[in-house]
Amino acid sequence: MSTQRIYLLVFAPLSMEQRRPWPWATEVDSWSVVLLSVVWVLLARPAAGMPQFSTFHSENRDWTFNHLTVHRGTGSVYVGAINRVYKLTGNLTIQVAHKTGPEEDNKSCYPPLIVQPCSEVLTLTNNVNKLLIIDYPENRLLACGSLYQGVCKLLRLDDLFILVEPSHKKEHYLSSVNKTGTMYGVIVRSEGQDGKLFIGTAVDGKQDYFPTLSSRKLPRDPESSAMLDYELHSDFVSSLIKIPSDTLALVSHFDIFYIYGFASGGFVYFLTVQPETPEGVAINSAGDLFYTSRIVRLCKDDPKFHSYVSLPFGCTRAGVEYRLLQAAYLAKPGDSLAQAFNISSQDDVLFAIFSKGQKQYHHPPDDSALCAFPIRAINLQIKYRLQSCYQGEGNLELNWLLGKDVQCTKAPVPIDDNFCGLDINQPLGGSTPVEGLTLYTTSRDRMTSVASYVYNGYSVVFVGTKSGKLKKIRADGPPHGGVQYETISVLKDGSPILRDMAFSIDQRYLYIMSERQITRVPVESCEQYTTCGECLSSGDPHCGWCALHNMCSRRDKCQRAWEPNRFAASISQCMSLEVHPSSISVSEHSRLLSLVVSDAPDLSEGIACAFGNLTEVEGQVSGSQVICISPGPKDVPVIPLDQDWFGLELQLRSKETGKIFVSTEFKFYNCSAHQL
Known part of the structure; x- marks a missing residue:
C-alpha cells in the first residue's frame, strides 16, 4: 500500500462534521498521539531527490504557523499557530496539541464577551498566535493571541495545561491586531524577584485601548491578581507608552511594528518599523508612507x-x-x-x-x-x-x-x-x-x-x-x-x-518555519564533499577532512581527530602520494615501489596497496613511507596494441578503517610498441 493511500485511509472517512479538533491538554490520549505521529512520519517522507529533513505540518491549511521557540534545557519545540499551540520533541514528533480557537468573537467587543455580554454580531473567529515566550524559572509558556482583544494564557511546559488565562481587566488586553509579526515580548527577572514582561505591539488605531509599549508584572503565582498588571500605573507616570491621537490624525495609518526584542546587560531593546511623521504634513494613503527602522532601548529597572x-x-x-x-x-x-x-x-x-x-x-x-x-x-x-x-x-x-x-x-x-x-x-x-x-x-x-x-x-x-x-x-x-x-x-x-528560527540544544540542527511546515535542518552537510580538496575549499567552517576515513565531516565525527594529521582543517593539509618509480615496464614484475605520503597520520596499523582493480598487496610501513611490490606476471595489465602505456590508480587502503584514503596515477609502459 502506498504512502498516499495510507494518508487517505486515515482521513477520508471523516466528514467535516465528524472531525474532532486535535488533541489538546485535556483531550490527549496515547492512541491519538500515536496516530498523529504516524501520519506525520508519512507526510514527512521526502520526494525523490529532496534532502531528508524531519518535518511537522499544519493540520489545517488555514491554521498556519506563527511562532517557534526551543526550550534551552529540554530541547522541546513549542510552536504557536492559528488556533493551536503545539509541543513537539526535538525530532518534531508531536506530544501535545493545545486548542486556542476558533471561538465566537467580534473585535468591537470591548471588554470582550468572556468578561461581559456584547451586543455586536459574533462570528467564529480564528485565534492568531502573536507571542510565544518561555518563562524558564517558573516552568511555563506565555502564549498570547488575537482573540478577546488579545488575551494571554500561561501554560505548563510539560503538558500545556492552562495555569491561568487573565482576562478580567483592561491590562489583560494586549492588542486585537490579528496579524502575526507585529508584537514582541521580552521577559526579565532579577534574582529572587518576580519577573517582568516588556511587550511592544501594533495597535491598529486603537491607541486608547492598547499601549504600544509597556512593562508588566509577571508574578511567580499564576493566580496572583497582579498578573500582567502594569509595573507602574498612576495619573502622572506609568510603565507604558501610547500612540497619541494627534499622530493618528496626521498619519491615519500610523502604527509601530515590533520585529524583535532582547535583553543585554542592564537594558531591554526592541527593534521596530514605523512610518515617518513629517511635521505638519497629513498623510492619508499607506502607499505614500516612508518607513523607518528603529532601535528602542529601556533600562530593565x-x-x-x-x-x-x-x-x-x-x-x-x-x-x-x-x-x-x-x-x-x-x-x-x-x-x-x-x-x-x-x-x-x-x-x-x-x-x-x-x-x-x-x-x-x-x-x-x-x-x-x-x-x-x-x-x-x-x-x-x-x-x-x-x-x-x-x-x-x-x-x-x-x-x-x-x-x-x-x-x-x-x-x-x-x-x-x-x-x-x-x-x-x-x-x-x-x-x-x-x-x-x-x-x-x-x-x-x-x-x-x-x-x-x-x-x-x-x-x-x-x-x-x-x-x-x-x-x-x-x-x-x-x-x-x-x-x-x-x-x-x-x-x-x-x-x-x-522570521522565527531556532537551534536545537546541541546546535546540530536549525528549526525553520514556513506557514505550513516546521523543518529540522542539519547545520552542516559535510558528507556531500567527496574529496579533501572539495571539503576544505567549501568555505564551511564545520567541515574538515577525516584522513583515514576518507570523508568530510565535523571534527567530533572523526575518530581520534586529535591525533596528528588525522583531521585536516586547511587545504594545505590534504594528503598527497608520490611513488618512485612512477612507471615501470610491463615486462618488469614484482618490483619494489617506494611510496611517500605527505601529511600522513600514523599508518602503523597497516596499509594495503591496490593497483586499480588488478590486485591488492600488503604494504610495509616506515613512518610516512610505504613499500609496495608491483603486480606479478599474472596481474600485469595487458596493453592494447595501438598504445605504448597503460595507467591505473595506485591506492592506499587503511587496514584500520578499511577505506582507501590517498591515491596517485601509476603507469606501465611497453617500449616494444615502437620497435620495427
Whole structure:
C-alpha cells in the first residue's frame, strides 16, 4: 500500500462534521498521539531527490504557523499557530496539541464577551498566535493571541495545561491586531524577584485601548491578581507608552511594528518599523508612507520609562541604503568578527536583515542585506545622543510621540554607560542612524529570517529566503564581509521562510518555519564533499577532512581527530602520494615501489596497496613511507596494441578503517610498441 493511500485511509472517512479538533491538554490520549505521529512520519517522507529533513505540518491549511521557540534545557519545540499551540520533541514528533480557537468573537467587543455580554454580531473567529515566550524559572509558556482583544494564557511546559488565562481587566488586553509579526515580548527577572514582561505591539488605531509599549508584572503565582498588571500605573507616570491621537490624525495609518526584542546587560531593546511623521504634513494613503527602522532601548529597572531612547538604524553598501527591517537575531561574534569590531568574543552582536529603501514595508523589495551591529556600538551612540541632549543641543526629535519640537534641556548630569534617565529630556529620539556593518547583499530572493551561532571560532549565519531556501554565510568581517558558502532548498513548494528560527540544544540542527511546515535542518552537510580538496575549499567552517576515513565531516565525527594529521582543517593539509618509480615496464614484475605520503597520520596499523582493480598487496610501513611490490606476471595489465602505456590508480587502503584514503596515477609502459 502506498504512502498516499495510507494518508487517505486515515482521513477520508471523516466528514467535516465528524472531525474532532486535535488533541489538546485535556483531550490527549496515547492512541491519538500515536496516530498523529504516524501520519506525520508519512507526510514527512521526502520526494525523490529532496534532502531528508524531519518535518511537522499544519493540520489545517488555514491554521498556519506563527511562532517557534526551543526550550534551552529540554530541547522541546513549542510552536504557536492559528488556533493551536503545539509541543513537539526535538525530532518534531508531536506530544501535545493545545486548542486556542476558533471561538465566537467580534473585535468591537470591548471588554470582550468572556468578561461581559456584547451586543455586536459574533462570528467564529480564528485565534492568531502573536507571542510565544518561555518563562524558564517558573516552568511555563506565555502564549498570547488575537482573540478577546488579545488575551494571554500561561501554560505548563510539560503538558500545556492552562495555569491561568487573565482576562478580567483592561491590562489583560494586549492588542486585537490579528496579524502575526507585529508584537514582541521580552521577559526579565532579577534574582529572587518576580519577573517582568516588556511587550511592544501594533495597535491598529486603537491607541486608547492598547499601549504600544509597556512593562508588566509577571508574578511567580499564576493566580496572583497582579498578573500582567502594569509595573507602574498612576495619573502622572506609568510603565507604558501610547500612540497619541494627534499622530493618528496626521498619519491615519500610523502604527509601530515590533520585529524583535532582547535583553543585554542592564537594558531591554526592541527593534521596530514605523512610518515617518513629517511635521505638519497629513498623510492619508499607506502607499505614500516612508518607513523607518528603529532601535528602542529601556533600562530593565525603570518603571517610569524615563530611559526610553529611540534611534534609527540600518546599513548601506555601494551607496544603496537598506532601511526596512525584516528580521534580527542576537548572538556572540566569532573571532574574526570580534576583532573587526574591536570587541570581546563574549560581547553581544545583533545580526539583522534589511530590505532596500524606505517604501512599501508590507511588500518590501527583494534587494536585501545582512548587517551586523555590536551592542557596544549601539550603546555608545545612545550615550553620545544623551550627552548631546543634556548639553542643551537640539530637540528631543520624537515627533510621533511628542507632537512637536521639544528643546533639549541643559543639565549638569554625568551620563555614563548605565544612565537610566531623569524626568527631563525624555522620551528621547534621534535622526542620525546607527550604521551597521554590511556583510552580504542580494538583489533577488529577499532574505526573510536570520539566526547565528559560533562554531570553532567562526560566526556562522543562517538566512532564510522568500522562496524557501536557506543560505549559509560565514561572517568574517572586513575585507570579505560575509562569505556565502552553501544554499539549500528547504521547502519544495517555494514557501517563504518565516522570521522565527531556532537551534536545537546541541546546535546540530536549525528549526525553520514556513506557514505550513516546521523543518529540522542539519547545520552542516559535510558528507556531500567527496574529496579533501572539495571539503576544505567549501568555505564551511564545520567541515574538515577525516584522513583515514576518507570523508568530510565535523571534527567530533572523526575518530581520534586529535591525533596528528588525522583531521585536516586547511587545504594545505590534504594528503598527497608520490611513488618512485612512477612507471615501470610491463615486462618488469614484482618490483619494489617506494611510496611517500605527505601529511600522513600514523599508518602503523597497516596499509594495503591496490593497483586499480588488478590486485591488492600488503604494504610495509616506515613512518610516512610505504613499500609496495608491483603486480606479478599474472596481474600485469595487458596493453592494447595501438598504445605504448597503460595507467591505473595506485591506492592506499587503511587496514584500520578499511577505506582507501590517498591515491596517485601509476603507469606501465611497453617500449616494444615502437620497435620495427
